[in-house]
Amino acid sequence: MRSAQKSNARAFKLPVMTEKIDIYKLANGMTILGIPMSQVQSASFDFLLPAGAAVMPDNCCGASAVISDWIFRGAGGKTSKELTDRLDGLGLHRKSGVESKHIALSAALEAENLHQVIELYADIILKPALDSQQFEYSRQLALHSLASLEDDPMQKTLLMLAEHFYPDPLGRNPLGKQDDLQKLTAEKCIQIISENFNIGGTVLAIAGKYDFQKLCPLLEKLFAGKKPEKAKDINVKKQSPAYHHQQHDGAQVHIGIITPTVTPQSADYYNARVAVAVLSGGMSSRLFTEVREKRGLCYAIWASYHSLKEMAGIRCYAGTTPDKAQETYNVIITEFKRLAEGIGEDELKRAKIGLQSSLIMQSESTIARAQAAATDYYILGKVRGLDEIKQQIEKTTVKSVLDFLRKNPFDKSCSVTIGPAEIKTVST
């Protein structure tokens, strides 16, 4: 049986993914990325507007969340109702999200409606109505979302972890702060929009079925007249890794741990990704095996690579009942540290196959492709082809991953717990 498994792994052949990536810069500097996918009837897009949580002025935390809702409440001469009706009538599945540096406006739709939808999004971005009564609704909704976070300790653990790990303001809670949201005004948000909706710094990625030759002139026309502006500088404050606990009378202690690692720009990036996959890729990976399978400490246990442009971390989450929290934390820390002691060839092989296989499977989704392309371009200034990623993963070896781990030892971490009990953390 063991040899059969090995032969399966050896026989694993990944398809060659030749692909084309369309890139076009509008006269105003806005970048258009296109990933054509011939086998689909849908298209997805992702606008990254440089108006994320970290670029909001001090005392305006949460303004991005308010703005990302407000701009959909009427635009281009259409009322909120007319605009929503148009978008719904086109069968659009849309999402607005706030990231560290961006407001991300994404949508998936049937390809034949793409041009009509892009025209509506140009209005939403360039000509939002910004009505003051509608502002009040958006602000109230943002306050509701912030209050709901208190009822979602798992999500709050992850947001608190980012807040304490990344230098302020990079790790700001995208939902904002209650005091700031209460004081936020429509006038202030109008000013923020005019200063931050920098079209030259905007990226639009489209994946699926589209005609780039027709799309680019349309975008040129829709977004004409906007001049590129210089990206804003952000002053960051140094963070010191620490442990933070929030008392919560729930059933579980929610544990978050994050330790610094290299960013996607680093030559060691793929070694880091493979190391995280050994730790927590599939169900045979170390954390799942040691924490859940052997000890039954948790149901939810995972680690993943998490990155901003400026800084990255290996982030871990576990949820467990109070009497098991300390042991869970201890086992996780042991596994983080043990990684640099050695990795088996078989572990490496599984980690690589897992990463490469999910890469190809994600490539079938227009939404995943558009989002990956936009993020790649923002962080790396280019879109990595699937073949390039596949080859870079393939190049990693046990030695290269261990060298990376030894150069970047697990000696600093930031931890957060939310729940009925605190834990004792290792000194960092």
Added chain:
Amino acid sequence: MEFKYKKLANGLDIIAEVNKDAQSAAAGFFVKTGSRDETQQISGVSHFLEHMLFKGTDHLSTHDVNRRFDELGAIYNAQTGEENTIYYSATLPAQLYEAAKLWCQLMRPALRDDDFNMEKNVILEEIAMYKDIPDFDVIDKCRRLHFSPHPCGNSVLGNNESIGQMSAEQMREYFNRRYAPNNITVAAAGNFDFEKICDFLQAGCADWLPKQADRKTEYFAGTAKKGQEKKKNLTCRHICLASPTVSYQDERAYAAILLAKIIGDETGSRFFWRLVDTAIAETATMHCEAMDGVGAFFSYIRTAEENGSKVLQIVEDIFKSLYKEKISDDELRKAKNKVLSAITIKNEIPMGRLIEIGFNWLYLKEYRPIEDEIQRIKKVTLDDLTALMQEFPLTPFTQFSLGPEN
């Protein structure tokens, strides 16, 4: 896309939709068993058993199972509900056969005592985890209130007592009764060779013995009861409402899906304009659960504690207004477009297609091509919606809410 079907001599159905253009292939074992097939004494056994299938066979340890899936680069998981337990994986096309072979082995698990006792801890942790997710908790409690004593009100997870007292022997007995080949459908979707996968399934499953694994399906309209619970760790009010609708087998299920969109889609619905657009509630959605011989609409609303009563008044008003101010052509057209584009997007990925064809077979014993689904959606008229609302009134509804203590 090409549909393929084969039935093994022991009753195991194999269905497949082959798409040679796909980059991946998905395979799944759909077992027609869930919490509605349990007694209170073994509440949660279907879900616990789903975990135990990954603990291996007489020839495979837990780690062997996990390692083999990971060696195949598989994205795999399982889920248990009130009516079905499904196991599924997506791989690159060449790996599908080995994945299917592995699933065949797992479907005859060892159910070892040691593994059972260790996994019990994980199940209890999962129960604890869901207690900290109030949107799940409130829907679970509303479902119980709505259906009880009908078995569709049974909890999928069970509770600390039922799981704590459950024995491995009880689980083995349940397994022997429910995991009969004639109660399982194997489905595959994406890029693969049907004859080849059938060979693997024939080799792996042909010796399973058929058994009677029946289920009584009785229609139940729901209790329309009201309930609430206060919890000291909560900040918001979480409200779930349930009212009856048609079953999966009823052709009117398509009208029910569209009606739920019109009333409670995330954007542009009646809930949206009255509750979310006006910032009275943060979230207000409705969905249709068409089940085996029974069905219900569930609505979930999250709001500030002080808005709880106001929200309920508005919801009652929305439900009543549907009978006075008729649904417009435009509302129906938008709902159709949303559902149709969701079908297109979901079905572009073999895993999405697998779930669709698998469930259609479980409930209908029928293959429906995408084009067929699209036509059924397009065919729904305003009169269909009106007739549905007349036969299945939206009020009175079952209601459960969770909120803070003070």
